[in-house]
Amino acid sequence: MLLKGKTAVVTGSGRGLGKAIALKLASMGANIVLNDIASSDAVDATAEEFRRAGYNVAVTKGDVRIIEDIKQMVKTAVDTFERVDILVNNAGITKDKPLALMSEEDWDDVLDINLKGAFLCTKMFGKIMMKQKSGKIINIASIAGVMGNPGQANYSASKAGLIGLTKSTAKELASRGITCNAVAPGLIQSKMTDVLPDKVKENYLNSIPLGRFGTPDDVANVVGFLASDDSNYVTGQVINIDGGLVM
Numbered sequence: 552m553l554l555k556g557k558t559a560v561v562t563g564s565g566r567g568l569g570k571a572i573a574l575k576l577a578s579m580g581a582n583i584v585l586n587d588i589a590s591s592d593a594v595d596a597t598a599e600e601f602r603r604a605g606y607n608v609a610v611t612k613g614d615v616r617i618i619e620d621i622k623q624m625v626k627t628a629v630d631t632f633e634r635v636d637i638l639v640n641n642a643g644i645t646k647d648k649p650l651a652l653m654s655e656e657d658w659d660d661v662l663d664i665n666l667k668g669a670f671l672c673t674k675m676f677g678k679i680m681m682k683q684k685s686g687k688i689i690n691i692a693s694i695a696g697v698m699g700n701p702g703q704a705n706y707s708a709s710k711a712g713l714i715g716l717t718k719s720t721a722k723e724l725a726s727r728g729i730t731c732n733a734v735a736p737g738l739i740q741s742k743m744t745d746v747l748p749d750k751v752k753e754n755y756l757n758s759i760p761l762g763r764f765g766t767p768d769d770v771a772n773v774v775g776f777l778a779s780d781d782s783n784y785v786t787g788q789v790i791n792i793d794g795g796l797v798m
Contacts, residue, residue, distance in 0.1 A: 553779040555580030558632040560624065562586045562615055562672060563642030565594035568691070568739065571767035572639055573597070575775045577606040582632045586611045586624055586642070607632070615642045615668030621675045628676075634683060637778045638676045640669035641691040643709070650704045658705045665709035666716070673720055673731075681727045688724075688731040689777050690717050691770075694793050697735055710735070714789050721787030730786035732777050737793025740764040760795035 559576045563569040565587035577583045583601060587594035589612045601608040609631040613620025628635050643665040646657040669690055680686025695703055696710025713733065720731040738744065738755055744764055747755075756762055770792050776782055777790075791797050 552580035553775075553781070554637070556582075557636035557778075558582040558584065558628060558634055559637035559639065559778060560584040560586065560628055560635055560672075560676060561639040561641055562668070564639075565591045565597055567741065568736070568767050568770060569639075569641040570597050571771045572641060572691075572774050574601070575768070575771035576637065576639075576778055577601060577604075577608070579775055579779065581637065581778070582607040582609075584609045584611060584624070584628045584631070584635075586613065586615075588612065588614055615672055616663045618671055618675070621671050624672075625675050625679065629679065635676055635679045636683075636685065637687045637689070638672060638680075639689045639691065639774060639778075640672055640713075642668055643691065645703065645706050647702045647706065649702055653704060661705040662709050662712070665706070666712045669713055670716060673716070677720070677724060677729070680729050681724070684728045686724075686727075686729040687778050687782075688717075688720060688729065689774055690714075690731070690733040691774075692717070692733040692735045692789060694735050694737045694791060694797050697789070697791065697797055717789065718787050725786055730777075730782065732782070732785060732787065733789045734770060734773050734777070735789055735791045735793070735797075736765060736770050737791065737796045738764050739770060740766050758796060759793070760798075763794065765792055765794060 559581040561573040611624040693710040695707040717733040
């Protein structure tokens with residue numbers, strides 16, 4: 552119960568990696584504010600699942616690109632739990648295409664959600680943390696932002712930008728008792744990896760020294776560490792969670 556009495560906001564947490572992260576933080580004792588887009592029914596089902604497990608949870612629906620939606624997210628968190636101790640910028644999308652075929656809309660949508668969304672959330676929740684003189688901000692980047700990926704110019708650029716945002720935020724907010732770090736997941740087991748042909752999986756696995764795909768829990772466990780007081784002297788760092796793919 553390392554996070555007992557603390558409040559964590561996790562964007563894009565209706566399902567997938569965001570849900571796994573929120574579940575980890577809840578299991579460590581945190582109050583959880585779940586967020587997803589307005590059309591998401593998954594976030595309601597996730598909230599009900601958390602409540603049945605005995606976790607304290609609130610739900611906000613909104614777009615991380617829209618400042619008014621983020622203000623509502625802040626209001627919900629503060630009205631429900633009185634403070635915000637942890638922000639996990641997880642919301643993100645992909646629109647993969649070769650560079651020559653990538654439209655401006657493909658580029659703008661990915662950069663707006665993955666990078667601008669994290670900037671806006673950090674700005675708004677950072678104000679709460681600065682008043683408290685404490686807080687943990689954790690950005691979900693990707694090894695694509697470290698090494699690039701063919702067919703993912705927009706995604707790789709957004710995650711590389713998120714790494715830069717992490718380091719600048721860490722330097723700006725350190726004097727207020729706030730840390731900011733990023734995790735960079737590699738190939739994480741998901742519905743997308745499940746349907747890959749065996750030969751493709753084999754090629755991927757051959758490039759990973761640990762010889763397996765990661766799991767959402769592998770990522771969530773590191774986020775849990777960064778959210779806890781055990782990481783109080785860690786800031787401005789990017790932790791690769793990739794089985795040794797990038798080293």
